[in-house]
Amino acid sequence: MSVTVIRAEGPRDVRRAVDLLGGMGRFVSPGEKVLVKPNICAGKPSESGAVTDPELVAEVCRMAAEEGAEVVVGESPIHPFRSSRVFPRAGYGDFQERYGFPLLDLDAAEKVEIRIPGGVAVREEVVARPVLECDALINVPVMKTHLQTVVSLGLKNLKGVVPTRDKLIIHLRGLDQGIVDLNTVIRSRLVVVDGLVGMEGALGPTNGRPVRVGAIVAGDNVVEVDAACARIMGADPREITHLRLAAERGLGRLDGFEVLGDGIDAVRRDFELPAHPDLNRFMITGVFLRIYHALRRPLDRLAGRAPSFRFGEVRLDSGKCDGCRICVKACPVEAVSMRGELPAIDAGACIACFCCAEACPRGALSRA
Known part of the structure; x- marks a missing residue:
């Protein structure tokens, strides 16, 4: 497995990142239903570093559509934020009109209770039906800090497939282990991290400081992509609990994987990280x-x-x-x-x- 790390001037550079992995055709096939999952956690613009750039999300959608896939975007923001207020404020209010791809409010979708075999903290959870019915999920988080988990990247981004108040169950039963539990059953076929503008500081994931990184990171293994991003941010992935737990449970490696493109050192920007001993x-x-x-x-x-x-x-x-x-x-x-x-x-x-x-x-x- 490989991870691509490139310098990026803008959202369209995501094509180069995915092409280095073999192109979008390696990840989606004609006729497949693809759900693109950005991070639209709060009503903040992408310039804040809190949410994924909508232009980058649209470019990922175009690439999947060019391979003949049926593409939708789906998200559930932080509870108790309302999608109807969050999406417009984050630059997604007219997403379908601008780009031609439906934006699904996962809070309004039918809920399905699923079992998590081998779950440590969470053995059952509620997930929005469109997530379960898609053939492929493309995970498109933003590079930022988190006051509880140190970083919020691909693994953490999947908590947004759990609608409304149900996502609080993961907090109650153990956030780090619960994130890993969810990723054992909801798999990301491709992960593309928006590192154009990230967020640093102890008030991430919504109220930290924006930081211009100018990078895009992509790969087919969420743990390895997150590990590469953690190093870009100046963190040791072995010291980030949910990354370490994911590696221990066989979901991916924290080191030893191939890095393509410009490399980690070319875009490294030591973030101010939340203290988390x-x-x-x-x-x-x-x-x-x-x-x-x-x-x-x-x-x-x-x-x-x-x-x-x-x-x-x-x-x-x-x-x-x-x-x-x-x-x-x-x-x-x-x-x-x-x-x-x-x-x-x-x-x-x-x-x-x-x-x-x-x-x-x-x-x-x-x-x-």
């Missing part, structure tokens, strides 16, 4: 915080100390908050409520999944 991964399970609060609260009361934010908890920047209440809807355990115009987090109920921070459109919530 082993201790912090333990905190995300929520177990640590529950133990911590059970021990710390009585001591705080005896010492007369007021509670304060502590590492691993959710921090609110009240100056950025506009009281939109999206965080309340995003919380899978109902630990967020409104007190006046600002959200309040019940530390005893919070499981530190950070769904609220991921969904916040203004970046007002982050890890303390």
Whole structure:
């Protein structure tokens, strides 16, 4: 298996990346139903680094259509964002009119419950029917950071095939292992990563800083493509939990694969990555915080100390908050409520999944 890494000036350079792999005809056949899955997680333009460039997605669609495939695009944004608001703001509102390919709102599609044989964290999940009925899925993520998983690339992008609130099940049962579970049954035939403009910083995947990389990465194995992208971003893929778990479960290699094109060093741009040591991964399970609060609260009361934010908890920047209440809807355990115009987090109920921070459109919530 090979991964292509090229310098890119614009979306149309994706053709060169795929041609180096043998051309689109290697991945799709005449008459096949192809679903192209971009990352349209939030209502942000592609210049923000939060979503896949619609022009690049359209070019991938054209290439598949030229091989005689029946092509559609499908996505489900972060819960509780509405596709009807997200798609136009992300530059996809008139996608079919501009490019001639249907854009499916996977939140509105029929849901199908599937079993995940050998699932570690998730043994059943709900998936949008068009994903299950396609012959080939082309995975087109954007190169960016993620406050919980360090990076959000091809493996993580498939969480968007799970519609609406059902995707929160993966957070509740173990995000890293759940991402891998989902990728064992929903397979990407081709992965094309938009590295034209990525996102860095601790507030990814929606509120980080845009970073111009000028790269496109492509391959037929999602783990190997993600590993190459991680190195471009200045990360060691062996230290990114869901990549390591995917490799351990035989989904691909983290090194030893052929790199074609311009190579990793030609486009490497060390991103500012979210801090994510082993201790912090333990905190995300929520177990640590529950133990911590059970021990710390009585001591705080005896010492007369007021509670304060502590590492691993959710921090609110009240100056950025506009009281939109999206965080309340995003919380899978109902630990967020409104007190006046600002959200309040019940530390005893919070499981530190950070769904609220991921969904916040203004970046007002982050890890303390």
